[in-house]
Amino acid sequence: MITQLTVHALVEQFRRGAATPSAAARAYLDRIAAVDPSVRAYITVTPERALAAAAAADARWRAGRPLSPIDGVPIAVKDLLCTKGVRTTCGSRILEHFVPPYDATVIERLEAAGTVLLGKTNMDEFAMGSSTEHSAFFATRNPWDLARVPGGSSGGSGAAVAADLAAAALGSDTGGSIRQPAAFTGTVGLKPTYGRVSRYGLVAFASSLDQIGPFAKDVIDAALVLRVIAGRDPLDSTSADVPAPDFVAELGRPIEGLRLGVPQEYFVEGMDPEVEASVREAIEVLKRLGGRAEPISLPTTDYALAAYYLIAPAEASSNLARYDGVKYGSRAAGARDVIDMSSKTRAQGFGPEVKRRIMLGTYALSAGYYEAYYGKAQKVRTLVRRDFDAAFARVDVIVAPTTPNLPFKHGEKEDPLAMYLNDVLTIPVNLAGLPGVSVRCGFSLAGLPIGLQFIGRPFDEATLLRAAHAYEQATGWQTRRPPLP
């Protein structure tokens, strides 16, 4: 089945003339029509746009002049990336009918590379959550077990790739929202270094943490997509002027002698024993491949979650102030005056988790509490960064679990703190601005995927991906498919 192919295998077919981008786009659209009613990965599907883009790609491949190594590849994007003329909801009622007048830089880059946009994927409202249950529209289901969540907040993108409803996808990661759903859906999910990828046109949650990255069926595909979206953008002053290497070419190098740090603090109390066993076994595999594993300590790990839940809500409370019924999105009817209009709009438009974050953030930033909460959290953030700096003086890559637990059932985590704890092992990476990737490292007895996380030095995605690729090649976990029609 063409929808089961990796991006690199699909493009190989385009090159040989064995398949066309139009055939691939149609196969994906058919599969979405057949399977997405049970997975519910997409908020919006864009068949006309996809088929038009695919037809143009057909002509380029026929002429032997593809725009890029991923020309004609069908891709899905999280519904917080602005797409000109295509509704961008951010999983929220307040943006339910918002149609952006421009494309995000990553969308422009994907289209300049010839890719085919299949649609926009479901997510937790404003990317706040770890299960995609906080979407204002519906919950996405985990393709490995439809009774379970796909993780979040980019759960729609993870589920789409796992269920072969897209060849690859984009998500965003503020505290784990690419890596945690990648672990839960058994996909490869890469959060690049802060500044590696332009955030222009990404609906902002916490601007000092947000970063866009790919979901893919294997590491090569993630590297291919990263190459296209990476690089300096004059429209995002935080995007870094660091050249993007040919990540795919780097993958071939062996990992012999690579120093791997295993942080003791990442094997937390209460962790699922099946997760721990798979991750420990993965480290043995890496050693057999010539990696030199050694224990390391990241002592501030315990405080990272608390610091994140001050910094991220603080930034969110400021970023979300713009949804006041005046310029963006919906406006409540029947208001007495402008204050009443804005307060009614926000009361009706935001869901409970978003309101909780706005209140937390506003409180943390208020006069009299600013130093005690926000100021302190910023100091902890510096310590987290220093822990990693010290570790990377000794090791090249850090290897750890992505999440402490397996995918949970819908409705299982009603207490907000229980939900927040999903990201204990991903959040420190965002606080430090580092790159991280999750790859499949096995399955629980019940058949649920388990994620292995690699963490790298700033802008060293190449080494990170190389280690992940070597592991993937040695084990072949990526070939197992979820039990769907």
Ligand code: GLN
């Ligand atoms: N689950 C975390 C939160 O709710 C991280 C979300 C994200 O990375 N966007 O804040």
